[in-house]
Structure formats: structure tokens, C-alpha cells
Amino acid sequence: MIEARAMSKRYGDRLAVDSISFEVARGEVVGFLGPNGAGKTTTMRMLTGFLPPTDGTAVIDGHDMLTDPLRARRSLGYLPESPPLYPEMDVEGYLRFVASIKGVPRGERRSAVERTLERCGLVDVRRRVIGALSKGYRQRVGLGQAIVHDPPVLILDEPTVGLDPVQIREIRTLISNLARPAAGGTQHTVILSTHILSEVEAICQRVILIHRGRKRVDAPIADLVREGGGLESVFARETARDESEPEAATV
């Protein structure tokens, strides 16, 4: 459902992402791990088509982001690092706007917005102006805009950053439910970035770890726990290695 094909991104003469490739299958929840500055946001921006890769391409739901961007974007829900919100709009109006530009047919918008308000726990603040909401609620509205059109692919950049423990648990539950929907619901494929290891253990089946723009680990969590001595030691080991060891580790 999500495929990165040898994607690289160069900012000036700085190589932020260096030929990253991976695949995420339908229904998987993958944790995209790495220390700050590793290149997670840059990679996700290339996956979503916001940034064109210097090299390589992304394929979303079978559509190449470079050659068929509109269709690729239609399959996509994206929560950027900072939630993209119009502070002067109310929650409901904002979600209706997003539903519209994401291509939800007019007749289905109302129910799409209702479903999103419920899923994200926003029913009580539906008429509130976004700029007056707390950070936790704003993050939920951000998540709401990513799922309002029920896209098969979700790309979430640090969805729980800056939230308190209760809010973090709520968001995690929500994300877990997206990948295991009730009968008839869309099964979402999720890739979420974080530098919180427990987050990955709580909701992901697989980990892709990058460091200094390169993929270092790509393995099921179960394997890492069994063979690598747990997520924490894998993370410490992989991010401690320096540039002189180029190839990606496979555990």
C-alpha cells in the first residue's frame, strides 16, 4: 500500500534522506523510528507528495506520486508534524472543508464529518473555534483531517508529540482501531513516525528505523524483541553507529 523506492532528498548540499526503500502492506501499522533530525519528516513529506524526492519515488495504493499525483493523494490521509489548522474556523466547518477538498461526495460529507467527530472525540467541541482549543484537542482535529475521507493509507508524523499521557493513550487507541476496523470499515494502512519507543511497542507490528537519512532496521517488533534484545537496545546500537558503516542492518 505504501512503497518508497530508493527515495533521496538533498537540501542544498546536505543529503537528508539517502536512498530509502521500504514497503508497507495493507493493514500494517509501521513505526517509523529515528532520533531527531534522522530524516523522518522529510521522508514522510516525500511519501505524501509535499516534497518531490531528489531521486526515487513513492507509490501509494498503486499510484506513483510523480506520474499520477492526484490519484495517489486521493488514497492518502496525512497528519504533518504541525497539524494544518485554520485557527479562525470552527471544528465542524474545518472538517467539512477538508472532506470536500479530499473528494468526499457532497451527499456523504455530513456523515463523514459526524463519524470523524465521534472517532476523534470532538463532538463536544464541534462548534468551537479551532484557535481557542487546547493543544490536545488541536492534535485531535489534526488527526480528524487525516481520516475524514476514510483513506486507505495514513501517514502520521509524530501524532502524539506534546500531548499529556491521557491524551497520548487516547490517540494510540484511535490509531490502533483504524488498523483493525469494525466489519465493513476501511482497513487503514498506517505509517507513523515517533522517537518514543514505547509508542511503537504499543501500536506497531513493525519498525523501520532510520538514522542520518539511512534505513538501519526494518523488522517485525517481535523479531527485535526476540533476537535484538528489545527495541531500546536496538535503537541505542543502531543510532550510535557512525557514518563509516554504511549498510543497513537486518536483524
Add this chain to the structure above:
Amino acid sequence: MRHVGTIASRELRSLFVSPVAYAVLTLFVLLAGFFFLSSLLQFEEYVLRMQQFQYFDQLKELNLNDHVIAPFFGVMSVVLLFMVPGITMGLFASEKTNHTDELLLTSPLTMWDIVLGKYLAAAAFVSLLVALLALYPAILLLYGDPEVAKTLAGLLGLWLVGLAYAAIGGFASSITRNQIIAFAFSFVLLLVLWMLSFLADLGAAGGAIGAATGFSDFLRWLSTAEHFESFVKGLIDTADLAYFAVLVGTSLLLTKFAVESVRWR
């Protein structure tokens, strides 16, 4: 381009909950009232003085169109110079500070959905300003007989000036994330564009670029003031219409490139 309307209506709704829109509306209406009244009073004073000195020939020459409405429209076209940038400064700049550019550019929208949608919103606001402005000369109908056609031509000119300003202001907003810079940049652009004909005159008079009369003609052609004048005189010329179309089209195209280029840095 199915989403032009969606983008435009969101933009308008946001505009009308912002204090900027109301500040611009209020200031514009007040300034219009002030300048209208002052050109009217000046006109009356003229009339009085000419009756006093019995300059009947000149008195016959005086008319509402040339001596009240034309100067009024002229002043208002200058007022638009700093009103329209106030409206357009946030068009694209605020998307960057809200991070909503990431939402728009990863949605199944075309670049024209975004650029035209935003332009239409600004154009609608400008149209509102010009419609409000039309009320003042309409007052003259009550106690005088201005030429309606000539007045309407002038209003059309003012509207086109406003539409061109909106496109240029939108472009200024697309190249920065700072609304103040967007305002200042569009104001400078518009001012220069407005004054090009004066520059051309200066050049011709001084003979500095006398050799390049073609160039000074080109400057004069580029100047909005030059084209606006002919509308106020009641002349609706396709060449002038084309000028504004070119100005709007070029600005929108540049805006599109600027929005796209953010992703290619």
C-alpha cells in the same frame, strides 16, 4: 479544477471573520466619503466663484463627471493601492504559518484550484469595495445629471484596477510567509506600476532616455494609471481591457510558479 469554489468560499469565510476585512471595509468607506465630499465641495466653490466673476464660458465647461467623479475615482484608485494589499497579504502567507499548505498540497487539488480559488475570493472582496464606492456617484443622480455611461466606465476601470491589484497582491503573498512583508512588497509593486507613466514622462522630459522612446512608451503602457485614465474619460478600449487581462494572467501564473517552487527548493 472542481475545487475552485471550495477554496474560494473558505477563503472568504476566513476573511470575514478577520478584523482586517472589517478594518479595510470601514477605512475604505470612510475615505471614500471624505474624498467624495471634498471633491463635491470644491466643485461647488468653483461654481460659486465663477458665477461671482461671471465667467460664464468656463461655467458651462464645468460638469459633475469631469470635476467631481473623475477626481474622486482618481483618488480612490490610489486608495486601493494600500487597501487591496491588506486583503491579499494573508492569501498564501497565512497558509504557511498555519501549516495548511501541507494540507492543500497533499490533497487531490490542482495548483489552479488553489491559485484561482484564492484569487476569486480576493476578487469578490474587491468587487464589494467597488460596489460600495458606486453608491457615492449614485448620490449625484439625486441632484444633478452626471453622465451615467461615463460614470459606469470609470467604475469599470476602478474595478479592473482592483482586480489587477488583487492578483499582484496574491503573488506578493505567495513568495513569503510573513504577511507584513507581503503587504509591503505588494504595495511597492503596485506603487511602481502606478507611477511608471510619471517615470516615462520624466525620462522623456529630461531626455535621459530620450533615445529610447520605445522604452518610455513601454513604461507608459505598463502603467496602470495610464489605462485607468481612459476608462475615467469614458473610453472602453479593448487594448485597455487586454492590458488588465495580461496583468491578472501574468500575476496568477507567477503565483502558481511561486507556490509550486516551495516544493522544489
